[in-house]
Structures are given as C-alpha cells and as structure tokens.
Amino acid sequence: MSDPAYQAVEQAFTDGDPLDQAGGRLDVRAVVALTPEARDRFMIEQVPWGRFPEGVRVQEAMERLRSDDAGAVSAALDLLGGLCANDMRAAAVPAVPFLVRIGADPHAHHRIGALAVAAALARWWHHGVCTRADLLRLRYSGDEWGFEVTGYPGNWSVQAARDAIVTDADLLLPLLDDADPGVRIATAYALAAASGRARDIRTAFRTRLLAERDPAVRAGLVLAAAQLALAHRDTDAPGWIRAHWSDPGRPPEVRVSAALGWMCLTDLPVPDDLRALLDDLATEETARLMAPLPWMRAVEDTAGNGLQRCLRTMLDPGAPDTEEDPWS
Incomplete structure (x- = not known):
C-alpha cells in the first residue's frame, strides 16, 4: 500500500466520491481514448500506465508484446489475463487497442490470446456463474456500480474496454473471416462486448x-x-x-x-x-x-x-x- 497509484485510487474512490473523478486523470475511459496514430504505431509511451495500480507491470508487459520471442509475448498476455482474473483490470484496459492490432496482424505471435485478453477486459469475471440471468451478461450497464479489489470502479474499466473494441470494430470485423477458426471465435467473443x-x-x-x-x-x-x-x-x-x-x-x-x-x-x-x-x-x-x-x-x-x-x-x-x- 506504499505504491502511489494504490494510494491515489484509495483516496479518490474509497475515501472520496467516485463521480468527482469522471473525465479526470483517473478515469480510464478517457485514458483509453488514444489517437488513431498512437494506436496504429503502437505508441505505448502515450498511455499513463503508472496512474493505476499495477500499471508499471502492465507497461513492462506491453513492451514485450511486440517481441519476436513467442514466449515473451505469451508471458505478457498471461500477466494481463491474470489482472482480469484478480479483478484488477484498470491498468490493463488501455492495452485493448494494441491487443486488437496484434490479433489483426497475421504475422504476430499469439493472435488468439491477444484477442481473448481484449475480450476478457470488456467483461466482469464470471466466477463460474451460469444462470439464465448471468451467463451472457457483461456485468455492468447504465449507472450500475461495482468495484475492483483496489477500490477502482470496475464499471469504468469494463466500459472503457467495450468502447475501445467498438472504436476498432473495422479492424475486428474482417477477422470473422480469418483462416484460423480460433481467431474467428476470439473475434466473435470480443465483438459481442462492443458498446456500439x-x-x-x-x-x-x-x-x-x-x-x-x-x-x-x-x-x-x-x-x-x-x-x-x-x-x-x-x-x-x-x-x-x-x-x-x-x-x-x-x-x-x-x-x-x-x-x-x-x-x-x-x-x-x-x-x-x-x-x-x-x-x-x-x-x-x-x-x-x-x-x-x-x-x-x-x-x-x-x-x-x-x-x-x-x-x-x-x-x-x-x-x-x-x-x-x-x-x-
């Protein structure tokens, strides 16, 4: 808890009113809205990863995602997916535009994994729930509130990822015709969470x-x-x-x-x-x-x-x- 990012989130969202942060430096929905140039040129330095808990680790993982070493890419995706599983997705959500581009690159390593992580970031973790009401529910809608284990608003994280997917829908839609069945499934999973x-x-x-x-x-x-x-x-x-x-x-x-x-x-x-x-x-x-x-x-x-x-x-x-x- 000596990490400044954890302290900032606690002060803003646990001790303060979350609505005061809407649109501000801790609103990941604003952070994920990168310029087309930043997304296409993989300009990860334009993302303020350190504002969010575990952001430094995410930034390090992002630097490995374009590696020629398939093992390094796999380890980076594992870290991002682990943050989803641990309900700590705020720092990982700005990765969605870059994950989509890895999935769309026929020469990239672990395309299916990149698309799967992007899709997972756009959903709240199921924890094994499979009722009629919950199996296909994306977890957050409208003004519904829920919080990650750090105290960060999970509904903001999910919304930011869903918005990032729809922003890059034109990259994803052609992947429904990809030669790899796994890519087609992962693409459908991602697009099903699009916000528009x-x-x-x-x-x-x-x-x-x-x-x-x-x-x-x-x-x-x-x-x-x-x-x-x-x-x-x-x-x-x-x-x-x-x-x-x-x-x-x-x-x-x-x-x-x-x-x-x-x-x-x-x-x-x-x-x-x-x-x-x-x-x-x-x-x-x-x-x-x-x-x-x-x-x-x-x-x-x-x-x-x-x-x-x-x-x-x-x-x-x-x-x-x-x-x-x-x-x-």
Whole structure:
C-alpha cells in the first residue's frame, strides 16, 4: 500500500466520491481514448500506465508484446489475463487497442490470446456463474456500480474496454473471416462486448454463420449474437434465436447454443420442446465440441463441463451444484 497509484485510487474512490473523478486523470475511459496514430504505431509511451495500480507491470508487459520471442509475448498476455482474473483490470484496459492490432496482424505471435485478453477486459469475471440471468451478461450497464479489489470502479474499466473494441470494430470485423477458426471465435467473443455498432456487428455474425463450416465456430457465433443482443436490448433477437433452436434442419451445436441464448434472452418458462431437443442434442460429443468456447470455459469447473453446468443450472435452478467448486 506504499505504491502511489494504490494510494491515489484509495483516496479518490474509497475515501472520496467516485463521480468527482469522471473525465479526470483517473478515469480510464478517457485514458483509453488514444489517437488513431498512437494506436496504429503502437505508441505505448502515450498511455499513463503508472496512474493505476499495477500499471508499471502492465507497461513492462506491453513492451514485450511486440517481441519476436513467442514466449515473451505469451508471458505478457498471461500477466494481463491474470489482472482480469484478480479483478484488477484498470491498468490493463488501455492495452485493448494494441491487443486488437496484434490479433489483426497475421504475422504476430499469439493472435488468439491477444484477442481473448481484449475480450476478457470488456467483461466482469464470471466466477463460474451460469444462470439464465448471468451467463451472457457483461456485468455492468447504465449507472450500475461495482468495484475492483483496489477500490477502482470496475464499471469504468469494463466500459472503457467495450468502447475501445467498438472504436476498432473495422479492424475486428474482417477477422470473422480469418483462416484460423480460433481467431474467428476470439473475434466473435470480443465483438459481442462492443458498446456500439450493434447492427453492423449483428449483421456480420449472421452473415458469417451462413458461411461457417466449423461446428465450434458456429456455436460461438450464435452465443456471440445472443450476448450482443442482450447487451443492446435487441427485441428482435429472441425470435431469431428461437428459429435456430426450433429448426430440426440446423446443426446440433447451433440448436444447443441457440437454446442457451434463448434462455438468457428471455425469462419465459422453458418450453417442453426446448427441453426435449436438449435431451437429444446436448450430448457428451456436443459438450466436448463447445468446451473450448470462452463462454463455456468461463463457467466450467475442474471437470471441464461448462455445457452440463449451464444446463443443470438453467433447467433445474433449485438443484444443488454437486460439482467441485473451483473458487472455494
């Protein structure tokens, strides 16, 4: 607690009124709004990393991100991802524009990892929650407040990351057609958290879904479309997604993902035909196919059973969770 950045955050947000800092030097939403030149030329020196707790470590990590050493890049991404997991994302959020550019560079190391960290910064950590209300929720909306372990407003961090993603949407949208399925999934995960351009992104998801041949990517695109719709209160989305789970001509992973999305987008009772299709199609094979998706990884326990945990919680919310709790 002798670190000046920790002390400044404590004084501003714990001892003082957070609203007094809006738009000021400790508002990461303002800090992340870099000029196009600074983003494109990777001018990390223009970011005041040291204003935020752990900012010095983040700056050091940023200097390694463009390394030719794949191991150094991986270690830098691990540090940024660890700050997300520890609810200490304020210093890492200004990295989002640079992470997007690494993901968009076909010659860069760990493109998928860079996009995944950018997407994680735009979400509050799930801690294994997989209810209908929470699986696809980005955690903060409107005037909702929540605080990181340092006392920094977590809603500001998440909003800043979401804004940074939409600022660079034109770099991300073409990546939905990337040759690497992992890049396509990570891109969909990032774009699902964008704070704006919802119509453009929705159209891109639906267009890619029509052309997509990889089953895991198809499942991810459906979940991404549902998450985007939830964040932007798209009233047409429940009908679109119901058409996907109720259509026997759709692939199993699309129908199962659409069923999850529909349950998250509505609070209606689960109809019998939806339960029946999940009994039929939510098999071990489907669960294994969907297990690498970031939505499933965020809720799995040590057994790696994200889909089963979601379905158990959503279809029988009163039943106890018998699986090992990874957060205990």
